[in-house]
Amino acid sequence: MLGNFEYCNPTKLYFGDESLKYLRDELKNYGSRVLLVYGGGSIKKNGIYDEVIQILNESHKEIAEVSGVMPNPTLEKLYEGVNIARDNEIDFILAVGGGSVCDYAKAVSVSVHCDEDPWQKYYLQGEEPTCKIVPVGCILTMVGTGSEMNGGAVITNHETKLKIGHVFGEEVMPKFSILNPQYTLTLPHYQMVAGFYDIMNHICEQYFSGTDDNTSDYISEGLMKSLIHSSRIAMKNPNDYEARSNIMWTATWALNTLVAKGKTTDWMVHMLGQAVGAYTDATHGMTLSAVSLAYYRYIMPYGLDKFVRFATHVWDINPNGKTKEDIALEGLSAMENWMKELGLVMNITDLGVNENMIEGLADSTLIMNGGYKVLERDEIIQIFKDSL
Ligand code: NZQ
Ligand code: ZN
Numbered sequence: 001m002l003g004n005f006e007y008c009n010p011t012k013l014y015f016g017d018e019s020l021k022y023l024r025d026e027l028k029n030y031g032s033r034v035l036l037v038y039g040g041g042s043i044k045k046n047g048i049y050d051e052v053i054q055i056l057n058e059s060h061k062e063i064a065e066v067s068g069v070m071p072n073p074t075l076e077k078l079y080e081g082v083n084i085a086r087d088n089e090i091d092f093i094l095a096v097g098g099g100s101v102c103d104y105a106k107a108v109s110v111s112v113h114c115d116e117d118p119w120q121k122y123y124l125q126g127e128e129p130t131c132k133i134v135p136v137g138c139i140l141t142m143v144g145t146g147s148e149m150n151g152g153a154v155i156t157n158h159e160t161k162l163k164i165g166h167v168f169g170e171e172v173m174p175k176f177s178i179l180n181p182q183y184t185l186t187l188p189h190y191q192m193v194a195g196f197y198d199i200m201n202h203i204c205e206q207y208f209s210g211t212d213d214n215t216s217d218y219i220s221e222g223l224m225k226s227l228i229h230s231s232r233i234a235m236k237n238p239n240d241y242e243a244r245s246n247i248m249w250t251a252t253w254a255l256n257t258l259v260a261k262g263k264t265t266d267w268m269v270h271m272l273g274q275a276v277g278a279y280t281d282a283t284h285g286m287t288l289s290a291v292s293l294a295y296y297r298y299i300m301p302y303g304l305d306k307f308v309r310f311a312t313h314v315w316d317i318n319p320n321g322k323t324k325e326d327i328a329l330e331g332l333s334a335m336e337n338w339m340k341e342l343g344l345v346m347n348i349t350d351l352g353v354n355e356n357m358i359e360g361l362a363d364s365t366l367i368m369n370g371g372y373k374v375l376e377r378d379e380i381i382q383i384f385k386d387s388l
Contacts, residue, residue, distance in 0.1 A: 001212055002262035009256055011149045012176040015249065017241075019178045020051060020139070026176050027059045030135060031091025034061045035084065037105045039069050039097040043141060046186045052096055052139065064088035066108075069097065072281055073104040075119050075157045081108040082118070085134065092135055095174075098142025098191075099154075099284070103165075106153040106172050109134040123155060123164040129172065138177040143184050143248045144195030144285060146202060146255025148177035156278060161364050163278040165270075179252065181245035185238065192238065193342040194285030196231045196247065200224065200335075201269055201288045202254040208299070208306055209264045209371050216259045221313045223250050223259070228314075228338060235342065266371030269295050272383065275364035282351040289344035290351055293336055294386035298379070300328055303372030307331060348387045358384045 014022040027034075034056060043049040056063050066081045085093070085108055095105035111118040113131040121127045140148045147153075151168035187195070207220045227250045233243035253259070272295060273287035280287075300307045308324050311317040311331025319327045336346075345351060353361070362380045375383070 002214055005261045007257070007261055008170055009149060009173070009258075010170050011174045011256075013149065013179060013252070014176065015179045016245075017180055017182045019180045020055070022176075023052070023055050023137075023139070023178060024059060026137060027056070027061065027092075029175075032060065032062055033064070033088055033090045033092070035064050035066060035081075035088065035090040035093045035108070035134075037066045037069060037081065037093060037095045037097070037101055037108070039067075039071075039101050041067075042186065043096050046183070048096060048139070048141065048183060052094070056094075062088075064090060069101045069104045071098075071100050071283065072154070072156045072163065072277055073100050073107070075155055075159075078104065078107050078111065078118060078155055082111045085112045090134060092137070094137050094139070096139040096141065098140070099145025099147040102136075102138045102140065102147035102174065103145070103153040103155075105136045105138070106147075106151065106168060106174075107155055109136050110153075110168065110172055119155070119157060122153075122166045122168075123157075123162075126166065128169065133171055135175045136172075138174045139183075140177060140179050140248075141183045142187055142191060142195060143244075143251045144198035146251055148174060148179060149252050149256035152255070154274070156281070158278070158281075161278045161360065163274040163364075164366075165274070179248055181241060181248045184244055184248060189238070189343075190283065192234070193344060194283045194289075195251070196227065196234075196285070196342055197289045197339065197344050198285035199227055199247070199251045199254045201285075201292060203227075203259065204292075204296075205267045205269060206260045206263070206265045207310070208296070208303055209266045211303075211305065212263070214263050216261055216263055217309075219253075220259045223254055224314045226250050227254075231338075231342065264370035267368045268299075268371050268375065271366045271368055272380070272387075274366075275361045276348055276351060276353060278364050279357055279361060280352045282345075286345040286351060289339055289346060290348045291383065291387045293332065293339075293346070294383050296332055297329075298383055298386070299371065299373045300332070301325075304328055306372075348384065353384075353388065355385070355388065
């Protein structure tokens with residue numbers, strides 16, 4: 001049965017190759033002191049930085065900057081940004097980059113006016129903000145995380161080897177996001193395909209749970225089919241605007257809370273992947289691809305009917321004359337073949353993990369309880385071993 005829920009997504013989107021022009025109007029809604037947040041320099045190389053600075057200057061904004069937000073942003077970097085934001089008494093945060101930059105901007109937004117330590121409050125204790133929140137807007141340059149239209153903010157603490165995401169509520173979600181598919185065309189191939197798998201796995205995390213007949217699962221299947229189709233076009237021609245724009249739109253819907261409505265969700269691949277990320281600092285999408293198949297093959301017997309449905313609805317596996325197990329396994333093999341077509345990292349050894357690290361990885365893995373199987377510690381260890 002479709003469960004009871006509330007649905008509200010307050011993020012306004014501007015989509016398309018002319019979408020930056022709406023920044024000017026949006027900026028009128030916020031104060032004069034803007035914190036511009038960006039990563040390691042890609043936006044300076046491809047010209048987006050200059051375009052944004054021009055609009056900020058023409059809008060008479062005072063600009064403070066936090067640059068060098070790294071993939072998998074760290075707690076130290078969060079403290080740095082909070083200090084800059086406080087020193088400049090900022091009114092608004094403009095994130096220009098991928099999921100790391102957007103996540104980081106949200107983490108700063110809930111910490112600037114907070115007296116408590118953000119790591120303790122939000123990430124270890126999972127509390128909600130009790131302070132004034134600085135509004136955030138995003139200009140997205142990398143497709144995958146859905147951070148442009150959700151409340152997620154993942155921070156890595158290398159000292160304690162923990163990578164934790166807090167999913168904040170509506171008040172922290174970006175006020176607006178600008179999605180220009182052209183901006184994603186300069187992404188290195190490795191990041192592009194990592195993003196493709198991140199999208200796929202976000203959908204899987206919400207799809208592989210429950211046994212009911214749920215509209216959200218049909219929406220998920222449509223998103224997965226669109227992604228698989230467009231990813232194959234983008235692999236042949238990365239500059240295919242139609243494919244890249246479809247993928248950008250799919251990514252947003254894959255994780256803007258819609259397809260989780262009325263059902264439980266799993267998120268265990270992300271927990272395994274985040275532990276790998278905390279140890280290796282590897283690219284997020286690749287940490288997921290490296291553990292996924294071992295995980296799904298392990299839990300398949302516990303959610304067999306959904307895996308059969310995945311095989312037939314998403315991968316068009318012909319079920320005639322086959323057992324449920326065979327159909328389900330064929331579906332996972334079809335996903336594996338697609339992952340190899342994309343050139344994803346298929347095991348954690350290639351990300352720098354070795355057998356001696358597995359106990360530590362298991363310690364860093366948070367256990368979720370919404371999927372088909374609540375994993376025990378020895379099962380987590382087994383899945384990591386199967387992923388080597
Ligand atoms: O730093 P720069 O120089 O900008 O380079 C970045 C970075 O090295 C580069 N890049 C981005 N756009 C580019 C570009 N290079 C050339 N041209 C462009 N247009 O790509 C690299 C990766 O960027 P990053 O933002 O780290 O990637 P992604 O969007 O995958 O974000 C990953 C972070 O998001 C978190 C992950 O854990 C990770 O920390 N997640 C956030 C989620 C959420 N908010 O809900 C959910 C996800 O599951 C994920 O956990
Ligand atoms: Zn993800």
